[in-house]
Amino acid sequence: MTVPHAIISGASIAGLSAAWWLHRTGWAVTVVERAPSFRDGGQNVDVRGVARDVLDRMGLMDAVKAANTTETGAVLVDRNGKVTAELPSDGVDGATAELEVLRGDLARTILDSLPTGVEFCFGESIEHLDGVDADTVLGRLTATTTTGRVLDADLLVIAEGVRSRTRDRLFSKPGEVDARDLGVTMAFGTIPRTPSDDDRWRWYNAIGGRQVHLRPDPYGTTRAILAYAGRDDLAGLERGAVQARLRERYADAGWQSERVLDGFASSEDVYVDELTQIRMPSWHRGRVCVIGDAAWCVTPMGGGGASLAVTSGYVLAASLSKVGGPTDPLDRRDLNTALAAFDEWMRPLVDQIQNIPKGIVNFAYPQTRLGLTVRRVADRVLTSALLRPLTAKLTRIADSDRALPAIAER
């Protein structure tokens, strides 16, 4: 029996979900991760729509529920912390989802449930690739990593996140990767909890296009986000410079900005993201497939990145299970058929999230006092008893009427 081999580059939610499902469907799997060890950390993500079914099929629903952030709802507050509107959070897909979990906890849950046999190469990345477009049955691809390790494989899955270098190297023709700057910067970090924090997500808007978010976590600390309209290229700056820039931006923002800035100064896990949507007309080429944020980063503004990442591992494995066979090595035609089926199933889910209405940044991040007033009125209307059911639909993402593709038994 021929066991196909997949290399997965990136050991976060998409890469680990793909490792889990490819291993389950009979593949030998090697995961290459640039970081020296598994990357914990990160703030709130949620699991919605079809991703819930995928987690259920993995038997991880209870483990993810147990890791829940403990958040019970979401409110908008004014400069004094007074609640101005309450976002719908009832049901599994509210503003606070039933499966609201920290990124690191979700990734760790999948990692811990991987069966033995999945090989990990931490502290390495792919330096050189041969045979990506090899046409024959024997034409496997060869990857050489930064430590000189040589890996032969039938398939390379790129799950390296939004700034994936391997993707950019392999899909370098004009139009193959469209990276759209949304003009929003976010800084996430963990800060000490204070008695004024409650079990709700509190969301404050200040003029100058600035937001402050405080959310509970299950570890007795508070997860904070500073999000603002504008770009400072923070990702390229060293920690002190990031702090200084944030302090300048939030100088007069009010509410709990000072506390968050002070907290970030000593926080170990400040993560900065300049929101960039990734769009690719095709997510595959030859023996290579791109998944997760590397393929379609929807950004926290669209939401649903973790759900798509979880789902993509399953859909990839299910699509591949329908080609090749116990005695036939996968040729490029088979792969093309499977990867096209993967693309076809995932794309509507991605499109649904990526089509952010024009002008949403101006609405979500008001610059002026008038803009802020308009936003507050709109928040009240949208969360009123009359429109609440409609507003609740906005958080139903990664949802589909289609059943997940089945896994073909061999």
Ligand SMILES: Cc1cc2nc3c(=O)[nH]c(=O)nc-3n(C[C@H](O)[C@H](O)[C@H](O)COP(=O)(O)OP(=O)(O)OC[C@H]3O[C@@H](n4cnc5c(N)ncnc54)[C@H](O)[C@@H]3O)c2cc1C
């Ligand atoms: C440490 C961390 C913290 C995060 N925090 C938040 C957060 O607070 N809020 C939020 O909304 N989203 C956060 N994200 C992003 C979130 O995880 C993703 O949006 C989503 O879950 C999709 O995940 P992904 O697996 O596609 O990509 P990612 O989670 O971005 O993971 C990509 C993985 O690939 C690895 N990698 C990158 N380049 C290479 C390379 N060349 N070779 C090998 N490996 C490589 C990275 O180290 C990482 O482990 C965070 C991601 C990381 C890695």
